[in-house]
Structures are given as structure tokens and as C-alpha cells.
Amino acid sequence: MKKENKVGSWAFLVGFILAVLLGLLGDVSSNAAMLTILVLIGLIVGLLNIADAEAHSFLLSGAVLIIASSMGANIMDEVPILNDVLKALLALFVPATIIVAIRNVFTMAKN
Secondary structure (H helix, E strand, O other): OOHHHHHHHHHHHHHHHHHHHHHHHOOHHHOHHHHHHHHHHHHHHHHHOOOHHHHHHHHHHHHHHHHHHHHHHHHHHHOHHHHHHHHHHHHHHHHHHHHHHHHHHHHHHHO
């Protein structure tokens, strides 16, 4: 396994666990430090963890996760803890999905 893959894999695992934990602690979107950490980890995941062969699957899964989390966060206002976890997951997966989508577009354009 390449070193970048290890870093990306660990970033994904740590980011996911951190997003859930931070979401359980409160609203990530109102805390700039927590939000910044999740966004940075999401960027690392998008840059280092997703190979070109995995891009299509990741983009499909990422899009579904983003849509479900976004819609779920709007619906789950009555369950604040779940709402906060969904927002934290969005903070992690939106930048990762954007990076992979941009890389995928460049790869398609190059070919």
C-alpha cells in the first residue's frame, strides 16, 4: 500500500469517527475550529484516498450521502443530536466529494 493511501485511509477513518463524535457534542456549523478540522480532513480524503478507479463509486456514494445528510438534517430538527451528526458528516464529505469530482473531470478531459 502506498504511503498516500495509508494517510488517506487513516484520514477517512479518523474523519468519520471525529465527525460523529463532534456531531454528538454539538452543532459543528457554529464552531469554526471544528468545522475547519472536518473540512481539512475531507480535503485530505479527497486528495489522497480515492484512486481514479474508485472515483465513480465514491462520487455516487458521496452524492447520496450528501443529499441524504442534507435532507435528513432539515427533517431531523426535532432530534438535535442526529441533526448535528448529519451536519458534521456533511462538513467531512462535501469537500472530499468536490475534490474527487474535480479530479474526475480533469481525468475525463485529459482522455
